[in-house]
Amino acid sequence: MAYYPVMLNIEGKRCLVVGGGSVAHRKVLSLLECGAIVTVIAPEVNESILKLWKEARIRLIRRNYIKSDLAGYFIVVAASDDRDVNKLIAEEAGAGGVLVNVVDDGELSSFIMPSVIRRGDLTVAISTGGKSPLLSKMLRQKLEEILPAECEELLKKLGKARESAKEKGLPSQEKLKIYKDMIEDSELKKFFKNGG
Ligand SMILES: C[C@@]1(CC(=O)O)c2cc3[nH]c(cc4nc(cc5[nH]c(cc(n2)[C@H]1CCC(=O)O)[C@@](C)(CC(=O)O)[C@@H]5CCC(=O)O)C(CC(=O)O)=C4CCC(=O)O)c(CCC(=O)O)c3CC(=O)O
Numbered sequence: 001m002a003y004y005p006v007m008l009n010i011e012g013k014r015c016l017v018v019g020g021g022s023v024a025h026r027k028v029l030s031l032l033e034c035g036a037i038v039t040v041i042a043p044e045v046n047e048s049i050l051k052l053w054k055e056a057r058i059r060l061i062r063r064n065y066i067k068s069d070l071a072g073y074f075i076v077v078a079a080s081d082d083r084d085v086n087k088l089i090a091e092e093a094g095a096g097g098v099l100v101n102v103v104d105d106g107e108l109s110s111f112i113m114p115s116v117i118r119r120g121d122l123t124v125a126i127s128t129g130g131k132s133p134l135l136s137k138m139l140r141q142k143l144e145e146i147l148p149a150e151c152e153e154l155l156k157k158l159g160k161a162r163e164s165a166k167e168k169g170l171p172s173q174e175k176l177k178i179y180k181d182m183i184e185d186s187e188l189k190k191f192f193k194n195g196g
């Protein structure tokens, strides 16, 4: 089965993470990074999650997940260490049309999370379709090393050039030449020529 890759806008959307261990913490951070409003439900939470709550960055409900807790959320992440609870959440999410990521079962998930590199508005996402998260992570680390820092600045400039070319209503070929020239004249020239 092939996963369908998308870039989801979750800014201001309510997202629920069930579980309070290190995996839950990683998922909470990635949701917060994208502007989600995050609630955590778990009887026990680790220090890192407690800190986020003390900083008022998340809402925290300290008890077990109970039926229908996920109603009204855009996304739910089932990150408890109880397989049955995670399964129940997946079933409820399926029935209620809520997007669900089950950390111990890709098959039950409506989406899985990739390894991510960010350079400003540039996002590189790597997934192995759940086959090897470790390989995703190692590829992410390697690509982070070789991806030129200049990407971020260049992308800002390309974004502006694209806006202004669109406003001027330039023909496609002309627009494309402007963008190509900007990339060719940038520090990224070497990277595209010989990979670094
Ligand atoms: C299917 C998926 C579901 C999902 O979580 O969305 C999933 C599932 C599982 N992960 C497990 C293990 C590990 N996960 C990591 C790390 C990450 N896992 C992430 C994603 C995903 N993990 C999704 C598929 C991603 C893909 O397609 O490649 C990353 C990329 C993103 C993120 O978590 O946000 C993040 C790296 C972020 C980064 O640093 O770049 C490490 C390495 C480490 O922790 O150092 C290990 C140990 C090594 C290993 O097992 O490979 C286990 C077994 C648990 C057990 O054995 O008990 C399961 C359950 C199962 O496989 O059934």
Ligand SMILES: NC(=O)C1=CN([C@@H]2O[C@H](COP(=O)(O)OP(=O)(O)OC[C@H]3O[C@@H](n4cnc5c(N)ncnc54)[C@H](O)[C@@H]3O)[C@@H](O)[C@H]2O)C=CC1
Residues within 6 Å of the ligand: 018, 019, 020, 021, 022, 023, 024, 041, 042, 043, 044, 045, 046, 063, 064, 065, 079, 080, 081, 082, 085, 102, 103, 104, 133
């Ligand atoms: N997707 C991924 O990247 C990875 C997934 N895993 C899987 O993730 C699961 C969680 O891992 P950790 O965070 O290390 O576990 P952990 O043991 O540190 O934390 C488990 C959390 O679940 C909570 N919990 C248990 N029952 C609950 C319930 N009924 N309702 C709400 N919360 C409940 C506990 O209070 C605790 O906060 C593991 O079962 C493991 O299989 C592990 C590594 C990576």
